[in-house]
Amino acid sequence: MNGVQAAVALGKRELIRQVRQPASILTPMLVWAFFVGGFSGAIGQDNTDQNLTAYMIPGVASLTVMFASIFASISLIQDRHDGVLRAALISPAPRWSIVAGKVGAGALVAMLQGLVVLASLPFVGAELSIVGVVGACFGLALISVALIGLGLWLAWIVDSSQGFHGIMNAVLMPMWLTSGAVFPINDAAGWLRMVAMLNPLSWAHSAIRSSLGMTGIEGMPVGLDWIVSVGFAGACVVLAVAVMGQATKRRATLSE
Secondary structure, three states, rough: OOOHHHHHHHHHHHHHHHHHHHHHHHHHHHHHHHHHHHHHHHEEEEOOEEEHHHHHHHHHHHHHHHHHHHHHHOOOOOOOOHHHHHHHHHOOOOHHHHHHHHHHHHHHHHHHHHHHHOOHHHOOOOOHHHHHHHHHHHHHOOOOHHHHHHHHHHHHHEEEEHHHHHHHHHHHHHHHHOOOOOOOOOOOHHHHHHHHHHOOHHHHHHHHHOOOOOOOOOOOOOHHHHHHHHHHHHHHHHHHHHHHHHHHHHHHHHHH
C-alpha cells in the first residue's frame, strides 16, 4: 500500500468515526440558531455603523473549527491505546500518510461545521460572494489543519485524554481570545495588539474577514495574512509528521 492509498484509507476511517458521532454537529447548529435567532438584535450595530454580529460570526466559526479539531486530534490517543496506531506504524506506509489521513478527514469535518456558522451571515445583514465564501472556507481549513497538526503532536506527547484536553484548552483558548475573534485588533490596547500580532490565529482571522469584505489587520502588506496562515498550518503538519517519525524510530530500536 503506497502513501496515498494509506492516507485515503485512514481518512475514510476518521470520517466514519466522526459521522457516527452526530452530536458533533450540535455545536455549529446551536451557534447558528443563537446568532440568527436572537443575538443579532441584542448587539445590532455600533456607533461606526459596523455590524458587530457579522464581525463576530467568523470568529465564532473558527471557535467551532477549533473544537472539531480537538476531537479529531484526540482520536490519536484512542488509536494508540487500541493498538490501531501500532499497526499503522509497523506497516510499510510512510509516516506522512497517517498524518495526512487524520488531518484531511478532520479538516474536512471541521471546515463544514465552520461553514454552517458562516451561513448565518446573510441573516444578520452581511453580503456574501462566491469568491468570499471560498476564501473564508480556505481560511477555516487552514486553521483546522494547523490545529489538528498541533493537536496530533501534543496528543502523542501527552498520551492521556484528560491531560490532552487540559493542555489544548490552556493553549488554544488564549490563542483564540487574543486573535481578534470577537474584537477588532486595530482598536485594541497597544500591548494586546502586540500579542495579537504574534498570534498566528490573528492572521488567519484577518484573511477570512478580508475575504468576506470585512476589516482585517490594518497597515499590513496585502496577502501577508494568507502567507502567515499557510506557514503556520505547514509548520504544525511538519511537527505532527516529525513526531510520527520519532515514534517509528523508537519502535524499531525496541524491536532490535
